Amino acid sequence: MTFLRVMGFSVFILLVYTGFANILPQVQGDPPAEEEVDTGSLDMAGMISLGEQLFSGKGTCTLCHNKRLRAPDLLALDLAKTFPERLADPRYKGIAKSREGAQAIGDYIHESMLDPSKYVVAGFGKKGSGDTISQMPKIDSPPISLSEVEINAITAFLQDRAGISPTVALPSADETPTTPVANSDTGDEEEGPATTAVAALDKFSCTACHDLEGSQADIGPKLNGISKKQDDAKIAEAIINPNAEIAEGYEADIMPDDFGEQMRVSELNLIIDYLKNLPENQ
Ligand code: HEC
Ligand code: HEC
Secondary structure, X not given: OHHHHHHHHHHHHHXXXXXXXXXXXXXXXXXXXXXEOOHHHOOHHHHHHHHHHHHXXXXXXXXXXXXXXXXXXXXXXXXXXXHHHHHHOOOOOOHHHHOOHHHHHHHHHHHHHHOHHHOOOOOOEOOOOOOOOEOOOOOOOOOOOOOHHHHHHHHHHHHHHOOOOOOOOOOOOOOOOEEEEOOOOOOOOOXXXXXXXXXXXXXXXXXXXXXXXXXXXXXOOOOOOHHHHOOHHHXXXXXXXXXXXXXXXXXXXXXXXXXXXXXXXXXXXXXXXXXXXXXXXX
16 A cells, blocks of 8 residues: 555656656756956956846846847847947937937947837837837836946947947946856856746746736737636746747747746746736736
């Protein structure tokens, strides 16, 4: 009897690990660890490299600015040509108009992050807005929440990529941002698993694209009432393998397809439970 129970349990475990776990993500990858940067000693070269780290790390810019062209691919575009073209466009209504040269480019980049609808790159606006409302989130608000120093660092990084000398202010000693740095092999500060659904949504930036936790983002569909249409396995698949089936009215290749490599099973389960319990009409 006891033996059978043990057998039964082992078979269950086996099923979990062979079947389920094959499609479900494993604990993998080295999530970035937070490290204090002493900005008192940052020179412009330091700002540029801080900006580079933030661009693909905490800033989550590469979530949208990538080769899938959800947003202009800032790391591939010839920025020395692109930014001046934006400023010369009659549709540009921002503050950088009154500036010149490197300063104007710096203001344009800065403004793109804080007030993205001041200029919406043609074809990249919210559906139905005629390119007047940007889909880019304000990056000083949750979930991204960058500080002024961090925004300046990214501005310096993009100005540098545009081939101009950065015009941003260097931070003073008491402005200390924390910024993610790549884990070294010896680094043992791996970020632990999110233990609440909201923390998991935040960790994987779901709220940057889906209208969750009041973010009002609409790059991806609203997920309210999803359990009416899809069972747990389907919802799991939509998260881990988003291109297997594309939600009606949306395009493939926009939602990141590597959550399977980053998420723990426990995090996925928290998210699925959360999505199933969203109020249906909202
Ligand atoms: C959720 C998606 C998303 C995220 C995250 C995002 N952006 Fe954007 N961004 C967009 C979209 C869409 C546009 C094009 C619409 C517009 O012009 O506002 C854009 C436009 C821009 C532009 C103007 C580009 C041009 O070609 O003129 C800059 C600069 C920019 N983003 C910087 C950033 C930085 C820096 C970050 C990270 C701190 C970031 N973005 C994060 C979606 C995003
Ligand atoms: C860069 C934007 C982006 C991010 C980040 C993102 N999604 Fe998506 N998501 C989309 C888009 C666009 C679609 C619709 C196209 C498709 O089905 O792949 C989608 C579709 C979905 C669907 C299927 C919806 C349906 O009606 O079938 C689910 C579920 C989902 N996302 C959950 C999540 C969760 C959970 C996260 C965070 C772990 C997340 N998404 C992160 C853009 C994003």
